[in-house]
Amino acid sequence: MQAVLFVGHGSRDPQGNEEILRFVDGIKQEIPVPVVETCFLEFAEPDVMQGLDACVVRGATYVAVVPMMLFPAGHSKIHIPAALDIAREKYPHVRFIYGRPIGIHNEVLNVLQSRLTEAGFDVEEEAEDTAILIIGRGSSDPDANSDVFKLSRLLWERLHVRWVETCFIGVTRPSVEEGIDRCLKLGAKKVVLIPYLLFTGILMKRMEDKLEHFRSQYSDREFLMTEYIGFHPGLRYIFCERAEEALQDEVKMNCDTCQYRLFALEHMDLHHDHDHDHGNHHHHHHHGHAHHAHHHEAHEKEKEKA
Secondary structure, X not given: OEEEXXXXXXXXXXXXXXXXXXXXXXXXXXXXXXXXXXXXXXXXXXXXXXXXXXXXXXXOOEEEEEEOOOOOOHHHHHHHHHHXXXXXXXXXXXXXXXXXXXXXXXXXXXXXXXHHHHOOOOOOOOEEEEEEEEEEOOOOOHHHHHHHHHHHHHHHHHOOEEEEEEEEOOXXXXXXXXXXXXXXXXXXXXXXXXXXXXXXXXXXHHHHHHHHHHHHHOOOOEEEEOOOOOOOHHXXXXXXXXXXXXXXXXOOOOHHHOHHHHXXXXXXXXXXXXXXXXXXXXXXOHHHHHHHHHHHHHHHHHHHHO
């Protein structure tokens, strides 16, 4: 029997966790399997192992695990696959297939355009004095951060604005304040903020506070902010597609079997203890810092050669 397990990030804000549960509940009828469960990486229960256990207890012998993540990063590359390793040892008769996070997806661009329209921005209009600012969560994984910049570029290709800029709420830079400052210095009279978040939570509510601050600080400029991705039909489509890929064992990218993940597991704490301020959601994953250390060391050696 097949099952699908959706893995949400989890939030310290109960409203965000409730939205994840409601979202999955709303797409269950579109997924052709008898068992669909939801779990969380942190801040809420059931956790990933409890979610995997629940699928097996209900009789599943094939479990498709779908990370509800925007981009491949530490959680989807390391922490969820680590739980699957444990589950495979615990349930050798069950096949666990790991799906993909959203990544760069054409439907995401459609969703962002839709959210812009809902916020009162005409996506067909020539807007020479308008900047769009995409606001990512921020990650210790350079690949995830670079994907946000790629998303910004792809959105720029679709719109008629001079600038689509990128910033992050935490962990890395440019910060939201730096992103706003850049937009204004480039000459934007109007800035439309896009919080690139799946569901509500502490970060989204923080952005609402920042929006009011910007309106007060720069009273001669106009600021709009779109809704987060949330319950948009496009997101339903994407996660149903990701579930179907895993159910058909057609996943095109899989960190579950990645040799670099296996190497990283030897050099980090699988429990990904967070030694950061959860309010700012600053992740200090050891594999990320090891990578940076290696990169900088190599860079210094190249400079010495030069």
